[in-house]
Amino acid sequence: ETGVTQTPRHLVMGMTNKKSLKCEQHLGHNAMYWYKQSAKKPLELMFVYSLEERVENNSVPSRFSPECPNSSHLFLHLHTLQPEDSALYLCASSQDGASNEKLFFGSGTQLSVL
Amino acid sequence: DAKTTQPPSMDCAEGRAANLPCNHSTISGNEYVYWYRQIHSQGPQYIIHGLKNNETNEMASLIITEDRKSSTLILPHATLRDTAVYYCGHLGAGSYQLTFGKGTKLSVIP
Numbered sequence: 001e002t003g004v005t006q007t008p009r010h011l012v013m014g015m016t017n018k019k020s021l022k023c024e025q026h027l028g029h030n031a032m033y034w035y036k037q038s039a040k041k042p043l044e045l046m047f048v049y050s051l052e053e054r055v056e057n058n059s060v061p062s063r064f065s066p067e068c069p070n071s072s073h074l075f076l077h078l079h080t081l082q083p084e085d086s087a088l089y090l091c092a093s094s095q096d097g098a099s100n101e102k103l104f105f106g107s108g109t110q111l112s113v114l
Numbered sequence: 115d116a117k118t119t120q121p122p123s124m125d126c127a128e129g130r131a132a133n134l135p136c137n138h139s140t141i142s143g144n145e146y147v148y149w150y151r152q153i154h155s156q157g158p159q160y161i162i163h164g165l166k167n168n169e170t171n172e173m174a175s176l177i178i179t180e181d182r183k184s185s186t187l188i189l190p191h192a193t194l195r196d197t198a199v200y201y202c203g204h205l206g207a208g209s210y211q212l213t214f215g216k217g218t219k220l221s222v223i224p
Contacts, residue, residue: 107155
């Protein structure tokens with residue numbers, strides 16, 4: 001148990017659906033992250049929030065929309081996804097987002113887009 | 115961007131030391147070297163990180179070459195629970211982009 005909880009663990013959605021991924025951290029951290037892990041590609045950073053402000057957006061398509069209502073919760077809203085968006089979506093948190101910190105990852109949401 | 119390269123797979127006998135290499139020949143002077151591991155169906159787990167000096171914690175040791183172009187993660191007494199994919203990565207000061215390589219799948223053999 002890392003202190004970072006993601007729900008749901010598995011999600012199957014059609015290309016026209018709208019769904020949301022949820023992440024909650026119980027570590028008192030100030031920075032939260034969304035990463036994408038595909039089968040044949042290295043881990044890709046998608047978004048970073050520090051103190052509830054988005055500080056990094058790595059050229060992610062607009063069909064992915066993050067939301068950080070407070071420092072403990074992070075959402076990833078999904079709409080009109082493509083089959084190539086099928087992947088493991090990982091949430092992580094760190095104390096402040098500084099470069100010498102360690103990330104605490106959740107177990108991820110395995111997303112399948114049909 | 116600096117890249118990292120790792121062997122795709124390695125075997126290690128249970129109880130022996132596992133030495134996992136990583137090449138990061140284009141790493142910048144202010145970039146930390148990080149190691150994480152991922153057990154199937156879980157998120158990555160932090161192991162250790164360092165800048166220039168060798169580091170040791172309760173999980174592992176990190177040896178960084180003097181020119182910082184490569185590093186080795188050492189698990190001193192590998193157990194079956196250490197079977198996982200081990201990722202080497204780097205992160206620069208002021209950056210949020212923790213860049214991982216493709217990882218080494220370590221199999222600890224009884």
